[in-house]
Amino acid sequence: xxxxxxxxxxxxxxxxxxxxxxxxxxxxxxxxxxxxxxxxxxxxxxxxxxxxxxxxxxxxxxxxxxxxxxxxxxxxxxxxxxxxxxxxxxxxxxxxxxxxxxxxxxxxxxxxxxxxxxxxxxxxxxxxxxxxxxxxxxxxxxxxxxxxxxxxxxxxxxxxxxxxxxxxxxxxxxxxxxxxxxxxxxx
Amino acid sequence: xxxxxxxxxxxxxxxxxxxxxxxxxxxxxxxxxxxxxxxxxxxxxxxxxxxxxxxxxxxxxxxxxxxxxxxxxxxxxxxxxxxxxxxxxxxxxxxxxxxxxxxxxxxxxxxxxxxxxxxxxxxxxxxxxxxxxxxxxxxxxxxxxxxxxxxxxxxxxxxxxxxxxxxxxxxxxxxxxxxxxxxxxxxxxxxxxxxxxxxxxxxxxxxxxxxxxxxxxxxxxxxxxxxxxxxxxxxxxxxxxxxxxxxxxxxxxxxxxxxxxxxxxxxxxxxxxxxxxxxxxxxxxxxxxxxxxxxxxxxxxxxxxxxxxxxxxxxxxxxxxxxxxxxxxxxxxxxxxxxxxxxxxxxxxxxxxxxxxxxxxxxxxxxxxxxxxxxxxxxxxxxxxxxxxxxxxxxxxxxxxxxxxxxxx
Amino acid sequence: xxxxxxxxxxxxxxxxxxxxxxxxxxxxxxxxxxxxxxxxxxxxxxxxxxxxxxxxxxxxxxxxxxxxxxxxxxxxxxxxxxxxxxxxxxxxxxxxxxxxxxxxxxxxxxxxxxxxxxxxxxxxxxxxxxxxxxxxxxxxxxxxxxxxxxxxxxxxxxxxxxxxxxxxxxxxxxxxxxxxxxxxxxxxxxxxxxxxxxxxxxxxxxxxxxxxxxxxxxxxxxxxxxxxxxxxxxxxxxxxxxxxxxxxxxxxx
Numbered sequence: 001x002x003x004x005x006x007x008x009x010x011x012x013x014x015x016x017x018x019x020x021x022x023x024x025x026x027x028x029x030x031x032x033x034x035x036x037x038x039x040x041x042x043x044x045x046x047x048x049x050x051x052x053x054x055x056x057x058x059x060x061x062x063x064x065x066x067x068x069x070x071x072x073x074x075x076x077x078x079x080x081x082x083x084x085x086x087x088x089x090x091x092x093x094x095x096x097x098x099x100x101x102x103x104x105x106x107x108x109x110x111x112x113x114x115x116x117x118x119x120x121x122x123x124x125x126x127x128x129x130x131x132x133x134x135x136x137x138x139x140x141x142x143x144x145x146x147x148x149x150x151x152x153x154x155x156x157x158x159x160x161x162x163x164x165x166x167x168x169x170x171x172x173x174x175x176x177x178x179x180x181x182x183x184x185x186x187x
Numbered sequence: 188x189x190x191x192x193x194x195x196x197x198x199x200x201x202x203x204x205x206x207x208x209x210x211x212x213x214x215x216x217x218x219x220x221x222x223x224x225x226x227x228x229x230x231x232x233x234x235x236x237x238x239x240x241x242x243x244x245x246x247x248x249x250x251x252x253x254x255x256x257x258x259x260x261x262x263x264x265x266x267x268x269x270x271x272x273x274x275x276x277x278x279x280x281x282x283x284x285x286x287x288x289x290x291x292x293x294x295x296x297x298x299x300x301x302x303x304x305x306x307x308x309x310x311x312x313x314x315x316x317x318x319x320x321x322x323x324x325x326x327x328x329x330x331x332x333x334x335x336x337x338x339x340x341x342x343x344x345x346x347x348x349x350x351x352x353x354x355x356x357x358x359x360x361x362x363x364x365x366x367x368x369x370x371x372x373x374x375x376x377x378x379x380x381x382x383x384x385x386x387x388x389x390x391x392x393x394x395x396x397x398x399x400x401x402x403x404x405x406x407x408x409x410x411x412x413x414x415x416x417x418x419x420x421x422x423x424x425x426x427x428x429x430x431x432x433x434x435x436x437x438x439x440x441x442x443x444x445x446x447x448x449x450x451x452x453x454x455x456x457x458x459x460x461x462x463x464x465x466x467x468x469x470x471x472x473x474x475x476x477x478x479x480x481x482x483x484x485x486x487x488x489x490x491x492x493x494x495x496x497x498x499x500x501x502x503x504x505x506x507x508x509x510x511x512x513x514x515x516x517x518x519x520x521x522x523x524x525x526x527x528x529x530x531x532x533x534x535x536x537x538x539x540x541x542x543x544x545x546x547x548x549x550x551x552x553x554x555x556x557x558x559x560x561x562x563x564x565x566x567x568x569x570x571x572x573x574x575x576x577x578x579x580x581x582x583x584x585x586x587x588x589x590x591x592x593x594x595x596x
Numbered sequence: 597x598x599x600x601x602x603x604x605x606x607x608x609x610x611x612x613x614x615x616x617x618x619x620x621x622x623x624x625x626x627x628x629x630x631x632x633x634x635x636x637x638x639x640x641x642x643x644x645x646x647x648x649x650x651x652x653x654x655x656x657x658x659x660x661x662x663x664x665x666x667x668x669x670x671x672x673x674x675x676x677x678x679x680x681x682x683x684x685x686x687x688x689x690x691x692x693x694x695x696x697x698x699x700x701x702x703x704x705x706x707x708x709x710x711x712x713x714x715x716x717x718x719x720x721x722x723x724x725x726x727x728x729x730x731x732x733x734x735x736x737x738x739x740x741x742x743x744x745x746x747x748x749x750x751x752x753x754x755x756x757x758x759x760x761x762x763x764x765x766x767x768x769x770x771x772x773x774x775x776x777x778x779x780x781x782x783x784x785x786x787x788x789x790x791x792x793x794x795x796x797x798x799x800x801x802x803x804x805x806x807x808x809x810x811x812x813x814x815x816x817x818x819x820x821x822x823x824x825x826x827x828x829x830x831x832x833x834x835x836x837x838x839x840x841x842x843x844x845x846x847x848x849x
Contacts, residue, residue, distance in 0.1 A: 030201035033374040042372035067483040240833045250681035257647035261654025287644040415662045417618035421630045423642035432630045
């Protein structure tokens with residue numbers, strides 16, 4: 001099955017429970033649908049996976065209404081664990097983008113995909129809390145793919161995290177965003 | 188009557204269908220939920236629990252689903268707008284009490300986030316196979332109203348509508364959502380309270396000594412009083428007369444009216460969303476999440492030049508008999524996709540009276556249809572002029588898999 | 597005077613108890629005729645079987661100002677779970693358990709038959725007061741249906757208690773239970789149980805088993821205080837939510 005909408009972007013987040021995989025989907029979805037005026041449908045995978053186990057979320061962003069709610073062939077895979085990478089890399093489109101944490105994922109595939117790496121967890125630890133690695137990754141994702149606007153993310157992010165962590169989250173986002181710009185230039 | 192601003196979380200939210208249903212209930216003035224946790228409906232209950240104490244509402248986790256729904260009956264008769272939230276296994280346990288509620292004409296709402304499969308089934312994946320159970324799952328004759336949302340926005344809107352219908356017709360109303368819609372996070376616009384129309388309870392206003400509990404108004408619905416208001420009520424779940432007293436004389440009982448108040452008011456209750464029906468060769472009849480997936484197929488078919496009409500059942504029960512019969516005289520056929528092996532399709536078949544072809548596009552659950560399956564069915568109708576009795580293709584699970592079952596993996 | 601001795605005791609109680617009758621609701625999964633209920637002047641709900649206590653819980657939470665009395669059968673052979681949990685929560689209800697020996701009773705010399713146990717019933721009956729106590733009931737009593745005065749006094753106490761009260765009434769139903777040889781008539785049966793009872797107020801509930809050849813011990817066994825569900829709900833949520841919380845139905849109902 002192919003999606004006919006040319007304007008659809010499908011994103012998969014793969015990682016462990018507790019890494020903020022689902023929250024990542026919610027933050028981008030909120031930014032895209034509320035502040036970028038697109039449609040964004042976020043689904044989380046429910047299974048026997050518990051905290052600490054494999055976890056994934058999927059997001060379909062479209063200019064029009066999203067009809068089919070799940071991803072079919074992903075445009076972007078964000079991997080924060082080896083398992084998340086291995087499990088979902090096969091559904092990436094040719095020339096799809098893989099964004100991964102270079103300390104957590106070792107690439108195996110020879111598929112023709114664009115890869116972008118970032119030491120997201122390391123950055124997060126430097127900022128003081130590894131729990132915001134996902135937000136570093138969101139900054140990275142925003143600058144690399146521009147699937148959502150930075151303005152939209154700036155509005156959506158503070159609404160999606162506890163008040164006392166807003167500042168830290170914004171720092172993490174900016175860190176990832178800047179790193180993305182540098183990486184893009186390097187390519 | 189307008190919603191109370193305190194109850195309404197006005198704004199643009201990014202929430203899942205479960206949470207949206209809970210927000211809808213709160214906006215509608217729901218003040219009591221008795222529930223028992225069950226996947227995939229848990230998020231709805233959790234959302235209600237968080238907000239309830241701040242708006243004067245009560246959530247109680249009962250000992251089981253039998254207790255949950257029985258408490259809902261009591262709370263509703265005490266004057267609180269009440270509901271319960273559940274999924275298949277819990278829904279099955281509630282059946283007898285749904286019949287009780289229909290019998291005593293208690294307004295209440297059930298949110299059923301359907302899961303896949305019979306029995307314990309697939310708790311974390313979707314299904315639409317509770318439709319027939321919702322209609323007549325309890326013993327005896329009664330009628331209910333069901334609403335099928337296809338998005339978190341509709342979960343919000345339809346839950347309000349569910350409460351309004353429940354209060355207007357004093358009838359069990361079920362929001363037949365499903366895991367896919369329940370766990371899908373999307374934008375939901377919650378309007379200002381004064382933009383939300385709320386149906387107040389039909390309270391009796393006449394002199395106290397003249398009150399007859401089941402004496403209906405013109406629309407066949409009797410007004411209510413609250414428990415403890417000094418009316419010396421005697422309400423029995425036995426077949427009863429207007430006064431609520433047991434009777435074996437069916438003619439004098441409320442039995443017929445339980446049916447008639449829904450069937451004769453069907454035109455007022457039924458809501459369908461139609462589009463492109465004027466010159467349609469094929470009509471896709473769908474409800475809930477399947478409508479949305481089917482629309483993808485409809486768009487594709489239209490690009491191929493096929494004239495496809497879209498008929499969405501917002502209320503599956505009561506069923507829009509007249510509309511289907513009327514269409515059947517004009518079109519080549521109907522395509523009915525549903526996430527079960529054929530339930531609502533039999534109702535379509537009944538109303539088509541053999542006037543047109545019908546293709547069921549079944550799905551075993553745990554995911555949604557592949558729009559290609561629905562497209563193939565649409566193409567089949569257009570090509571094939573031969574008449575069939577009933578269902579043309581009943582694909583087995585195996586064939587479905589070969590066909591591409593819409594598995595999202 | 598009501599023909600049904602239990603309703604009669606209830607009627608006498610309601611006359612004197614000093615509670616607004618309008619606020620009294622009876623829920624029952626046992627059928628009572630309208631003509632027997634109407635003189636009580638209260639709201640009456642004949643519930644589908646087994647769900648009397650759960651329904652009563654909803655009525656009470658829907659309007660905490662109500663005084664709700666739930667009639668159940670032999671520990672509601674159906675719905676026993678509701679009894680257990682209403683006790684645990686200490687829902688403010690008065691439960692009147694009409695024990696008509698769906699589960700059997702062997703105070704007689706010969707085995708007892710019921711219509712569902714044609715060859716005599718060999719199962720063990722519940723010790724209802726003991727169960728009620730373990731679940732957390734604040735007031736527990738047992739009487740036969742001919743202990744009208746005592747029963748009325750117990751119902752009065754229960755209505756004034758805050759929390760879950762359980763009163764067992766030994767009252768064999770003639771329709772299903774006509775199996776004791778030589779005691780075919782319902783009045784004889786009721787008298788038989790009355791005669792074979794012994795009042796022991798405050799008896800340890802573990803000693804209240806109804807057993808072969810022994811007297812039925814009746815009386816008031818438990819009378820204690822525990823915070824009710826609504827008390828605890830209000831206390832907890834006021835603590836957590838502060839001013840955002842509006843106490844539910846007043847502190848004391």
